[in-house]
Amino acid sequence: MSSPSGGSPELQRALGPVDVVAVNLNTIVGAGIFALPAALAAAAGKLSLAVLLTAFLLVTLLALCTAEVASRYDATGGPMYYASVAFGPAAGFVIGWLMYLSRLAAFGAIAAIGIDYAVGLWHPLAAPVARVVTVTVFIIIVAALNVQGVTHGAWLSNILTIAKGVPLALLAIAGLWLMGWRAAPTAVPHGLAELSRGLLIAFFACMGFEQAAVIAGEVRNPQRNVAAGILIAEAVVGIVYALLMFVCFATVPDLAHSTRPLAEAAAAIVGPAGATVVSLTAVLSCAGGLSASTMITPRVLYALAAQGDLPPALARIASVRHTPATAIVTTAVIFWLLTVSGTFVYLATFSVIARMLMYSSTCVALITLRRRDGPAPITIPWGPVLAVIAVLACTITLVTATGTGVRDVAIAVATGWAVRTMVRRRASRVS
Numbered sequence: 001m002s003s004p005s006g007g008s009p010e011l012q013r014a015l016g017p018v019d020v021v022a023v024n025l026n027t028i029v030g031a032g033i034f035a036l037p038a039a040l041a042a043a044a045g046k047l048s049l050a051v052l053l054t055a056f057l058l059v060t061l062l063a064l065c066t067a068e069v070a071s072r073y074d075a076t077g078g079p080m081y082y083a084s085v086a087f088g089p090a091a092g093f094v095i096g097w098l099m100y101l102s103r104l105a106a107f108g109a110i111a112a113i114g115i116d117y118a119v120g121l122w123h124p125l126a127a128p129v130a131r132v133v134t135v136t137v138f139i140i141i142v143a144a145l146n147v148q149g150v151t152h153g154a155w156l157s158n159i160l161t162i163a164k165g166v167p168l169a170l171l172a173i174a175g176l177w178l179m180g181w182r183a184a185p186t187a188v189p190h191g192l193a194e195l196s197r198g199l200l201i202a203f204f205a206c207m208g209f210e211q212a213a214v215i216a217g218e219v220r221n222p223q224r225n226v227a228a229g230i231l232i233a234e235a236v237v238g239i240v241y242a243l244l245m246f247v248c249f250a251t252v253p254d255l256a257h258s259t260r261p262l263a264e265a266a267a268a269i270v271g272p273a274g275a276t277v278v279s280l281t282a283v284l285s286c287a288g289g290l291s292a293s294t295m296i297t298p299r300v301l302y303a304l305a306a307q308g309d310l311p312p313a314l315a316r317i318a319s320v321r322h323t324p325a326t327a328i329v330t331t332a333v334i335f336w337l338l339t340v341s342g343t344f345v346y347l348a349t350f351s352v353i354a355r356m357l358m359y360s361s362t363c364v365a366l367i368t369l370r371r372r373d374g375p376a377p378i379t380i381p382w383g384p385v386l387a388v389i390a391v392l393a394c395t396i397t398l399v400t401a402t403g404t405g406v407r408d409v410a411i412a413v414a415t416g417w418a419v420r421t422m423v424r425r426r427a428s429r430v431s
Contacts (some may be wrong), residue, residue: 008371016220020229021236023208028237029168031110031289032205034117034282035264035344036241037248043198045187049242052194055202056238058397061390063230064380065363071226071378072369076263079362080303086365086372093309095361097416098354103297103411104331105351107290109204109339111135112347114286116259120279135339138287140293143332147318167281171262172240174269175247185255196401197349204348205241207355209234226378250379273430275387294335298327308427351406356394357409363387 036052044051069082080099084092115134119126125134189195209230219225236393248261251268258264262282266274302324305314318325338347366387380386398406 003426008285012070017225017229017232020219020225021233023218024229025236028206028208028233029165029240030205030208031113031282031286032348033241033244033347034204034260034285035113036202037261038251038258039201039345039348040198040245041185041187043189043194043201043249045185045189047189047195048185048198048245051198052241052245053238055199055206056234056241058199058390058393059203059206059209059387060231060234061386061393062363063234064227065366065383065387065390066209066359067226067230068376068378068380068383069362069366069369072373072376080300082365083361083376086368087361089307090360093304093307093420094413094417095358096309096315097413098215098358098409100297100300100304101412101416102351102354102358103293103300104334104338104344105347105354106204107293107297108342109333109344109347109351110286110293111138111291111335111339112342112344114283114290114296117279117286118280120161120260120263120275121283132340136336138290139294139332139336139339143328146295146298146328147323155225167266167278168244168262169238170279171247171266171269172243174244174265175245175250178247178250184382185249187256192400198346199397200349200352200371200401201345203352203356206234207352227380232309249286253334294328294332297335298324298331301331302327309423311419311423319423346405349401350408353398353401353405353409354412356398360391360394363390374417 021406040051043374046336070078073081073085078099080092080096083095094331115131116123124130189198219229243264244262245266247269248255248258252258252261254387255261258284260275260279263275263278266278275376300307301314304310305312305327314330315324316326317323342350364387367384368386
């Protein structure tokens with residue numbers, strides 16, 4: 001399982017620091033930024049930028065810890081695999097289930113953003129029935145494509161994620177030109193619960209950092225370039241996000257209640273054409289993320305079933321297309337239920353709570369694995385200290401957050417554990 005060199009011997013270390021930064025930028029800057037300015041203004045008010053900075057610092061700590069732990073192994077699975085190796089299969093299941101829950105909720109949150117911006121392109125989509133029909137048709141199409149084969153899903157995902165960078169970069173430059181920091185919100189957040197909600201929303205927009213750790217085996221001088229790539233990418237994204245916040249401060253009068261903040265900012269600067277371009281960019285970015293999620297998320301469910309933790313039916317492979325069709329259809333149904341019933345803020349908060357717990361386990365694994373197995377191929381300076389700080393920060397954020405999200409994640413984890421217990425008991429009786 002372990003690789004002393006930090007990567008499989010068949011892999012070519014062809015990626016330099018610029019490549020690592022590019023990969024991280026492409027995965028971090030996704031759908032969340034299109035809703036971030038309004039959601040953060042509503043939750044954190046005048047402290048929006050401070051909360052955004054805090055989120056980026058926390059994400060950077062978690063990313064660096066993940067980079068070190070990932071460098072030990074060539075196996076896939078990410079945090080689920082790390083937890084299983086460090087703490088045993090039961091912990092691996094809990095983290096894998098959290099990964100699945102996080103991706104389910106993230107799908108609904110991204111879909112909510114995409115539909116809000118699609119309304120700017122075609123106003124009839126604002127009607128509740130039209131939103132439900134749109135979600136239903138989209139999920140059926142992408143699920144059917146993924147049942148047909150993984151190459152179809154990857155093809156659609158690649159097409160839909162093109163050309164999101166230029167409009168965002170131009171808006172960011174406008175934020176600097178307009179000196180939007182002078183128009184920052186003046187509202188004061190109502191206590192720690194609101195600040196924690198703002199931090200969770202900001203964290204949602206910053207997720208995706210783990211990609212640098214995933215490709216560590218193909219990076220030249222990974223001990224230096226992976227960590228540097230993470231830090232540079234987070235710094236660039238942090239600056240771009242701050243500038244996008246500035247342009248919204250300067251151009252969107254009632255930012256806290258806006259459903260399409262970046263489109264409204266573009267409209268204020270260059271007119272309706274700007275709003276159309278940004279809305280189209282948001283829709284394509286969200287559609288690309290949703291398509292990728294429909295391809296990846298069912299595989300998590302399939303993996304948990306294949307290792308005997310969930311009903312065997314979820315591990316069935318279609319005889320013709322060789323895809324986990326049952327897991328894909330099951331996941332698509334849950335996607336639909338969450339999307340038509342949840343709000344962006346709730347779903348994003350739920351997703352981040354699950355993901356914070358997931359990555360906190362990787363931070364604890366860093367400490368455990370260093371003590372048990374020695375230094376990793378990629379050794380982060382002050383790694384155990386950074387891991388403790390990251391876990392404490394996540395704990396404080398979750399403890400001070402509103403109880404609904406934490407409660408619902410706990411219920412979902414308990415449900416998954418109950419199903420695992422029943423499945424394993426039934427398997428032991430049969431054997």
